Amino acid sequence: MSTTFTLNGQSTTLDADPTMPLLWALREVAGLHGTKFGCGMALCGACTVHLDGQAIRSCVMPLSAVAGRKITTIEGLQSKQAKAVQAAWVALQVPQCGYCQSGQVMSATALLEKNAAPTDADIDAAMSGNICRCATYTRIRAAIHSAAQSIKA
Amino acid sequence: MKSPSAHSQLPTRRDFLKSAAGASALALSIGFEWTASTRRAFGAPSPGPFVPNAFVRIGADDSITVIAKHLEMGQGAYTGLATILAEELDADWSRVSVESAPADAKLYNNLAFGPVQGTGGSSAMANSYAQLRDAGAKARAILVSAAAKEWHVPVNELTVNKGVVSHAPSKRRASYGSLVKTAITLPVPDTVTLKDPKNFTLIGGRPARVDVPSKTDGTAQFTLDVVLPGMLVALLKRPPLFGATVKSFDPGPASAVAGVVKVVQVPRGIAVVARNFWAAKLGRDALQVEWDDSHAEKRSSAAMMDEYRRLADQPAPSARKEGDARKAMGEASRTVSASYEFPYLAHAPMEPLDAVVKLDAASCEIWTGDQFQTIDQANAAQAAGLDPKQVSIHTLYAGGSFGRRANSMSDYIVEAVSIAKAYGADGTPIKLQWTREDDIHGGLYRPMYFHKLEAGLNAQNQLTAWRHVIVGQSIMAGTPFAASIKEGIDPTSVEGAATIPYAIPNIAVELSTTKAGVPVLWWRVVGSSHTIFAVEAFIDEAAHAAGVDGFAFRRSLLEHQPRMKAVLELAAEKAGWNSGPMPAGKGRGIAVAEAFKSLVAQVAEVSVDKEGNIKVDRVVCAVDCGTPINPDIITAQMEGGIGFGLGAVLHGAVTLKDGRVEQDNFNNYRVLRMNEMPKVEVYIMPSNEAPTGVGEPGVAPIGPAVANAVFAATGKRMHVLPFPKLGVA
Numbered sequence A: 001m002s003t004t005f006t007l008n009g010q011s012t013t014l015d016a017d018p019t020m021p022l023l024w025a026l027r028e029v030a031g032l033h034g035t036k037f038g039c040g041m042a043l044c045g046a047c048t049v050h051l052d053g054q055a056i057r058s059c060v061m062p063l064s065a066v067a068g069r070k071i072t073t074i075e076g077l078q079s080k081q082a083k084a085v086q087a088a089w090v091a092l093q094v095p096q097c098g099y100c101q102s103g104q105v106m107s108a109t110a111l112l113e114k115n116a117a118p119t120d121a122d123i124d125a126a127m128s129g130n131i132c133r134c135a136t137y138t139r140i141r142a143a144i145h146s147a148a149q150s151i152k153a
Numbered sequence B: 001m002k003s004p005s006a007h008s009q010l011p012t013r014r015d016f017l018k019s020a021a022g023a024s025a026l027a028l029s030i031g032f033e034w035t036a037s038t039r040r041a042f043g044a045p046s047p048g049p050f051v052p053n054a055f056v057r058i059g060a061d062d063s064i065t066v067i068a069k070h071l072e073m074g075q076g077a078y079t080g081l082a083t084i085l086a087e088e089l090d091a092d093w094s095r096v097s098v099e100s101a102p103a104d105a106k107l108y109n110n111l112a113f114g115p116v117q118g119t120g121g122s123s124a125m126a127n128s129y130a131q132l133r134d135a136g137a138k139a140r141a142i143l144v145s146a147a148a149k150e151w152h153v154p155v156n157e158l159t160v161n162k163g164v165v166s167h168a169p170s171k172r173r174a175s176y177g178s179l180v181k182t183a184i185t186l187p188v189p190d191t192v193t194l195k196d197p198k199n200f201t202l203i204g205g206r207p208a209r210v211d212v213p214s215k216t217d218g219t220a221q222f223t224l225d226v227v228l229p230g231m232l233v234a235l236l237k238r239p240p241l242f243g244a245t246v247k248s249f250d251p252g253p254a255s256a257v258a259g260v261v262k263v264v265q266v267p268r269g270i271a272v273v274a275r276n277f278w279a280a281k282l283g284r285d286a287l288q289v290e291w292d293d294s295h296a297e298k299r300s301s302a303a304m305m306d307e308y309r310r311l312a313d314q315p316a317p318s319a320r321k322e323g324d325a326r327k328a329m330g331e332a333s334r335t336v337s338a339s340y341e342f343p344y345l346a347h348a349p350m351e352p353l354d355a356v357v358k359l360d361a362a363s364c365e366i367w368t369g370d371q372f373q374t375i376d377q378a379n380a381a382q383a384a385g386l387d388p389k390q391v392s393i394h395t396l397y398a399g400g401s402f403g404r405r406a407n408s409m410s411d412y413i414v415e416a417v418s419i420a421k422a423y424g425a426d427g428t429p430i431k432l433q434w435t436r437e438d439d440i441h442g443g444l445y446r447p448m449y450f451h452k453l454e455a456g457l458n459a460q461n462q463l464t465a466w467r468h469v470i471v472g473q474s475i476m477a478g479t480p481f482a483a484s485i486k487e488g489i490d491p492t493s494v495e496g497a498a499t500i501p502y503a504i505p506n507i508a509v510e511l512s513t514t515k516a517g518v519p520v521l522w523w524r525v526v527g528s529s530h531t532i533f534a535v536e537a538f539i540d541e542a543a544h545a546a547g548v549d550g551f552a553f554r555r556s557l558l559e560h561q562p563r564m565k566a567v568l569e570l571a572a573e574k575a576g577w578n579s580g581p582m583p584a585g586k587g588r589g590i591a592v593a594e595a596f597k598s599l600v601a602q603v604a605e606v607s608v609d610k611e612g613n614i615k616v617d618r619v620v621c622a623v624d625c626g627t628p629i630n631p632d633i634i635t636a637q638m639e640g641g642i643g644f645g646l647g648a649v650l651h652g653a654v655t656l657k658d659g660r661v662e663q664d665n666f667n668n669y670r671v672l673r674m675n676e677m678p679k680v681e682v683y684i685m686p687s688n689e690a691p692t693g694v695g696e697p698g699v700a701p702i703g704p705a706v707a708n709a710v711f712a713a714t715g716k717r718m719h720v721l722p723f724p725k726l727g728v729a
């Protein structure tokens, strides 16, 4: 069975079990490894990608559900918000082990694309689904504020 | 900057194209074995690279490759190791990258606890500092001699700045890369003069982490990301009870799943080997296995804790004895007592355990975030039926570990090897992937402990007697480190308690070691993950009984501990400890710890709402870790340690019901999330002492600091971890 959707701006057809979670289709069929596996149950955010611009957990989204829709992964980030987020991540030296960070960057980017000046409460609401076992949370928060500032400037 | 291990092991296409020396770097790095012949082989292509020792390679293109003997699991080891070497080498930081060393207990011994190549005990900087300064300085000396030789000038007229050697009188300059061809012909000096620390430019500065760019754009390579031609993916069904074994199984339903290639039995269970993860998962879900529970641990953790409580009143081996605590307790004008209960804890690193194994009749190649290279090499060899020399290990980034990947059973690696062997040992690469449920159910937990404490105060409210009994499993028993157990005392069970720093004339610390079928392991900051809680929460109870403020009470007992007293004072001052009482519902708490020779004090500020929800608002942390190698990484490790420790005291527990683990995933094994993270301020004590660890010590004081703050806010003491909901328990 094949499923056709837009992956990082390119029309893509993946030949895989339609019940396979998008996470594994991206990783093992499309060969994009930036999106990570952390829990498989929409509990940790490591697998976060954008579905039509919304941050979603790809580990619980069957491949069939994205037919005809737009998926963006860490490999396909282009927006000025994404670039600002990644620049802030480097400037503030956010990652430790780094394993959660693709998901964090995806969630942070989706937040800034909707909300140019998020408050701490907005950040809590948007980011609490993304676990970081290294607890880089203080830097993630600071980097989101700094990215928001840099876009405004 | 290039990402360090991305190109050291398995380059992504992007890294590969970015890498100037793509093809040759790949050829040199994959399967790289450090032998005399390889070293000669490095000298053969013209020119260079220059390989003066086992820790650095300098290319004709000016690239500096630092060889890391330690695992990078988030703690910043790659950057720290490179900083030390690059400092003495006077390297250009922008040209420095890092790759992992092959397993070799001689060349890459951990000087803190070897002969083993391994990472743990917050020892990477401490045991590498002298070694890598020497390695960097010797490399520099040879490169300078090479310039002197080429230019026919005396060495003492040469200076180096950022990888460029200059001769001011003749205005000649040469980059390290251009000197490689002469350098490889020169001998390595026996001795070399190290820099005066006041001339350091990288150590104590803020060189950027070498791994941050690739960990921000998704290109960093973890074991999860390894793909080899023809690779299959395996999931292992393990027994639901610790110690159970396979009685019988029906491979039929699993084999019928599309994509499943083989179902094989291995010592730890039944493995489903498939073309991809999803097929392996569906296959494993379909597996029917009957287990033999006759030797399994079937107790509940609550029943075990009841037993521990009883054991705390029985005589037990002494871990520290000073004066006569029993007598002094009897003579005290007042005594206080309390007990503290600690659950089993899973490490739950963000990357579930995984390893890729390629096994054939004569060799075994392993790709993983390896934390115990030479122990894993020996265990893998045994499982494969090979000689350790036939086992090569490619160490990749680990997505966290917190101790989990360093275990002397090499559990996940041995599983992967045994699956590859049962599959046929035909050279097919197999990736063993654990799920989060496998991880939470998988054992090797921080042990469960019961602590009982008693303190005696005299008429002047001075602490005269201290008794502390610890009950729980030994981490070291039955491991290659069991020799550290002396007269019934596993030092990892009592560190932080037997080493109580306070000046108390009569001290008795005892340990009752229990046995259980639940496998246990060190967990970030090891013994101090529970002992420091007990000591620092209880000293607060003693201070309260004495009618003295917790900071002043501790301070008065630390006159003979100047470094610890100094961090305590620094944290208190920065936190505004004496700035007056906090509003209703808020409280401040303090705690201090020595762990892995570093000293950390923390002040926590908490709010407790009407429903009894605890929110930690702010943590002020002071740390003395000797010479600060990279202050920004030290700060990050304190921040991370605080978040990690806080998650455990607020939420963390693995419990057993009739032997079965009751938690499965992050829904019921909760960890700290963004909305619970306090503001953190970190202050680093200036120091010229030898550097000590920072990966773990920050975890130790946060629990008791918060517990003491909760007491200040509510009058309630936290005697059971994780903290029960206030007003409910």
Ligand code: FES
Residues within 6 Å of the ligand: A036, A037, A038, A039, A040, A041, A042, A043, A044, A045, A046, A047, A048, A057, A058, A059, A060
């Ligand atoms: S892997 Fe999808 S949310 Fe955890």
Ligand code: FES
Residues within 6 Å of the ligand: A095, A096, A097, A098, A099, A100, A101, A131, A132, A133, A134, A135, A136, B074, B350, B399, B400
């Ligand atoms: S950086 Fe390690 S889990 Fe987030």
